[in-house]
Amino acid sequence: MTMFEYAPAPESRDVVDIKPSYGLFIDGKFVDGKGEAFKTVNPATEETLAEVAAATSEDVDAAVAAARRAYEKVWGPMPGSERAKYLFRIARIIQERGRELAVLESLDNGKPIKESRDVDIPLVAAHFFYYAGWADKLGHAGFGADPKALGVAGQVIPWNFPLLMLAWKIAPALACGNTVVLKPAETTPLTALLFAEICQQAELPAGVVNIVTGAGATGATLVEHPDVNKVAFTGSTEVGRRIARAVAGTRKKLTLELGGKAANIVFDDAAIDQAVEGTVNGIFFNQGHVCCAGSRLLLQESIAEEFLARLRRRMGTLRVGDPLDKNTDVGAINSAEQLERIRALSQIGEAEGAERYTAPCVLPERGFWFAPTVFTGVSQSHRIAREEIFGPVLSVLTFRTPDEAVAKANNTPYGLSAGVWTEKGSRILWLADRLRAGVVWANTFNKFDPTSPFGGYKESGYGREGGRQGLEAYLDV
């Protein structure tokens, strides 16, 4: 079959002005950090984008103190209706500067512009818009007549959806009347720092939002800070456990959104082409750097062969490459470290006897890349069926009966999401009841909305982000 070649359609990076170096955002101002600066690179080219300050414990102290002052003097006493207006303002500025944020996100993270422009940034604006409206309606949220804020929130977020995770953390915290100190991921700090500028542009009172950049040590200092009332973390289950141990015995309220190993279950009566699309979206969206990725495909045995043939064909049409090219489907792996982990687990998959298929595609010479890959002949004991790979690697297992599908889907310590593909409505509801996961996508996958609660069962963490339920994490209830 001949295919029309795509002409490159790069998005201009002129819309964003990256400074050579960035300080910390504390008490409404950018200040120099006391630690050694570190570099953030474009994972698609390995070029350095900027130098960023690493916050020391002294810097974290200053940020928490600023947040405390703002909580006590300004943001805490402010009527909800006034807080709402600041949040609406922020939502509007995000919409206005959407293209700039999208390009910056793709540069720093490696995700395709198609996704940062059409998914990440619109969801960020929507999230602020949604929680803005709650700020003066908290008494109607089902947590009592006059629920109170907690105080200062320490928030640590990952690199896979940098600005979206910031929105999931900051919007509900501020709506409920808390102030925040947020640490973005070491490899993706730039959109959080641009968000700090947006706070200045919105004239948000000083100290309500503080951004401290740095690596794991900065995050640990923040969550262990004695004057923090609330800790919110999104990231690996391993770090989540450490944080849960660290806050034990304190009064800090904790919410954790951790890893996943979601099953995407396809029955023989599913609309096959839609299920193939959903499978591709489930695992290759955002290079598979998604905690709720559909990384285990469970195929009913009778359709497995046909389904896999169609899946491989579809994988062959995925365009891997320049994140700023509007045609790109799969961008760069976020870091050399993550690439190494994906490679290592894939090699283990082969060594344990699973059969590997990698989409035929030409990868750029520089940068961090991993071609979409699927493993068949995977058994439940294989490490690629148990461990979160956090990359574009799919493990395929088969089943015969609905009971077997449920048993296999739930055979994991994780419980973040699951997918079901079947045309039979009663079967969807039967499965939805039995799957131990916080989000079940039926005949769709990887859908997100600020009104829709997101979060895990079991070792995928606790607490919900989004929706009315998402308020609980930031209220003293």
Added chain:
Amino acid sequence: MSETGRIAVRKTYKLYVGGKFPRSESGRSYLVTGADGTVLANASRSSRKDVRDAVVAARAAQKGWATATAYLRGQILYRAAEMMEGRRAQFAEELRAAEGGSRKQAEARVDATIDRWVWYAGWADKVPQVLGNGNPVAGPYFNLSSPEPTGVVGVIAPQHAPLLGLVSAIAPAIVTGNTVVVIASEKMPLPAVTLGEVLATSDFPGGVVNILTGHTGEMAPHLASHADVNGLDLTGVDDPELARTLEAAAADNLKRVLRPAAEDFLAEPTLKRLRTWTETKTVWHPAGV
């Protein structure tokens, strides 16, 4: 010997596990004395093995209990109130012996306990309506969030409210479909054992509620670190250092933890416990023709 000269038939206080009344597998017991120092009984002193057996029973019962209809669970909780009402005098006597105070005070606490069952019984088929909701997502999708039980919850029951506090901790966990392993008040375990007898005759499937007596400090760490327990209620842990180590142990499999906090059990409860022992599940489906 009673006033009539008849020799009283004393009760053996045992554990309540999997719907049965075993002694501790360890063969150990400990002396329970009343508020005035009189000897009340030799209660079973449960071991680590008893904790693990109770978790197995709770896990085995969880699926069936969670899939029972809310209407049925509500009726069974209400049945517990009915059964307690019939034993009102016995509970008041046991409570007074354990806690001291007047007969009236003891009766008031028993009545509050019975009423607590009734209150939670009514919640069974309302929790999903109150804690769940549809979500107006920006797209053509049906989207519904509903609460589901967390699973097996370990309860370290309040030390100083051996009946009202106990039921105030158990009822909100089980009404939504969780099953529980309860460590009763160490010094005042007898009302908990009698509660087990009530539950055994209230149509609860065996294993929904499992009650252990013994030394809190000995049993609690095994419950806190057990990999097949999903939630941990630390209300009855009075020692802050023990509470900290139990919470840290619970982090191994990321149990949901309810920390110890001062509570007025006579007041109407908030929904905090119902929320703590449920998970929100959100289901999406496209809408289209």
